[in-house]
Amino acid sequence: MSILIKNIKQLVQVYDHNVMIVKGEAMKTLPVLKNAYLYIEHDTIIEYGEMEYCEGIEAETIVDATGKLVLPSWCDSHTHIVYAGNRTSEFVDRINGLSYEDIANRGGGILNSAKLLQETSEEDLYNQSINRLEELIRMGTGAFEIKTGYGLTVEAELKMLKVIKRIKQESLAKITPTLLAAHAIPADYKTKKEDYIKLITEKLIPKAAKLNVSHYIDVFCEEGYFDLEDTETILKAAAKYKMQPKIHVNQFNILGGVGLGVKYNALSVDHLEELNNDDIEALKKSETMPVALPGCSYFLSIPYTPARQIIDAGLPIAIATDYNPGSAPSGNMNFIVSAACIKLKMTPEEAINAATINGAYAMGISSMYGSITRGKKANLIITKPLNDYSEIPYAFAHNPVDQVIINGQLKDI
Ligand code: NIG
Ligand code: FE
Numbered sequence: 001m002s003i004l005i006k007n008i009k010q011l012v013q014v015y016d017h018n019v020m021i022v023k024g025e026a027m028k029t030l031p032v033l034k035n036a037y038l039y040i041e042h043d044t045i046i047e048y049g050e051m052e053y054c055e056g057i058e059a060e061t062i063v064d065a066t067g068k069l070v071l072p073s074w075c076d077s078h079t080h081i082v083y084a085g086n087r088t089s090e091f092v093d094r095i096n097g098l099s100y101e102d103i104a105n106r107g108g109g110i111l112n113s114a115k116l117l118q119e120t121s122e123e124d125l126y127n128q129s130i131n132r133l134e135e136l137i138r139m140g141t142g143a144f145e146i147k148t149g150y151g152l153t154v155e156a157e158l159k160m161l162k163v164i165k166r167i168k169q170e171s172l173a174k175i176t177p178t179l180l181a182a183h184a185i186p187a188d189y190k191t192k193k194e195d196y197i198k199l200i201t202e203k204l205i206p207k208a209a210k211l212n213v214s215h216y217i218d219v220f221c222e223e224g225y226f227d228l229e230d231t232e233t234i235l236k237a238a239a240k241y242k243m244q245p246k247i248h249v250n251q252f253n254i255l256g257g258v259g260l261g262v263k264y265n266a267l268s269v270d271h272l273e274e275l276n277n278d279d280i281e282a283l284k285k286s287e288t289m290p291v292a293l294p295g296c297s298y299f300l301s302i303p304y305t306p307a308r309q310i311i312d313a314g315l316p317i318a319i320a321t322d323y324n325p326g327s328a329p330s331g332n333m334n335f336i337v338s339a340a341c342i343k344l345k346m347t348p349e350e351a352i353n354a355a356t357i358n359g360a361y362a363m364g365i366s367s368m369y370g371s372i373t374r375g376k377k378a379n380l381i382i383t384k385p386l387n388d389y390s391e392i393p394y395a396f397a398h399n400p401v402d403q404v405i406i407n408g409q410l411k412d413i
Helices: 024-028 088-095 100-105 110-118 122-137 154-170 193-211 228-239 257-263 277-284 294-300 307-312 333-342 348-355 357-361
Strands: 002-012 032-041 044-050 061-064 069-072 074-076 141-147 174-182 216-221 244-249 268-271 289-292 380-383 401-406 409-412
Touching: 024 307, 024 348, 074 333, 074 357, 088 100, 110 154, 122 141, 122 154, 154 174, 154 193, 174 193, 174 228, 193 228, 216 228, 228 244, 228 257, 244 257, 257 268, 257 277, 277 307, 289 307, 294 333, 307 348, 333 348, 348 357
Parallel strands: 002 061, 002 069, 074 141, 141 174, 174 216, 216 244, 244 268, 268 289
Antiparallel strands: 002 032, 032 044, 069 380, 380 401, 401 409
């Protein structure tokens, strides 16, 4: 199998192999080749360059990309795409004045999704989830982190892990699973949170490690969910199994989760709608990726992550969808790139870096995904005719994608 894409108006995000992350000032640049070609064999990017050097290259499939741009596929480093049903009734409750917190306090929210998921068969859960994922591949996402966290019992969390494992085996997209058993306190443990934490540290983490699906651990570190001490207990237990943290912190309140994440060498700290100087200073001394989730801020009408403060401090940032039924029921990365520009005041270059190479870093895959680089996986977006990559965030809520190449396979939309 070989594919040659010719006459590419802009080949966007061409990086050397040693670029795994882009920080601060460097995020303002997007390396572009104009009037270019790109050659793929099997699942790998083999060669690219200006059209004048394309002569003599032959391939089984030729794509004429006249007037179109080619970018690396989006890397969505934070999703909860495996869930059952939806929460439209809570959506209406919020329109009518209830807050996300009010809904959680009366036993809804995450617990609602957990109840539904517990009652859903593994097969049905797989079918619902793979349909969502296939739709998003056609919208340009080529890699997905997927969390558990709507099981909240040993049995249901393992059911989620098995579904994620099957998606990983059967989908062409790159999947990285994360164990988020500490997503909410289950109703049965309302007055005995410590017992649920024990269940996670003594039963679920070892069982998940044995299944060998997830190398990442997540905790919702937030008031009313898991405090700093609970979070540390879970991170410590997971570290014994070499599970690296990717944690939910600072969504509504600052509990110190950023510093704790850094202490435990977190790959990413996600949300950060609230952020203080201590957090910035902790991140400066770390290899941890801060991740903004503008779809959640949009849907819940909460503050947007102060991306400017983060980038201007010389730090990197990634953006992701947080796709889930409660706080962000959209997995459209094109919209996220746009929201990053419009609401987080990131430039198109910064937003595209944040959604590709830095997203890949935040899921531990940037050596093989997230840029146009010889030897990396052929996960690509071929856009509709566009003048410039800035039109992607500019035309918000439009779909700029014409075709995608996923794991070396060309798909029409
Ligand atoms: O990232 N904050 C915690 N978890 C999800 C929301 C989950 C839900 O409401 O179902 C989030 O926003
Ligand atoms: Fe989330």
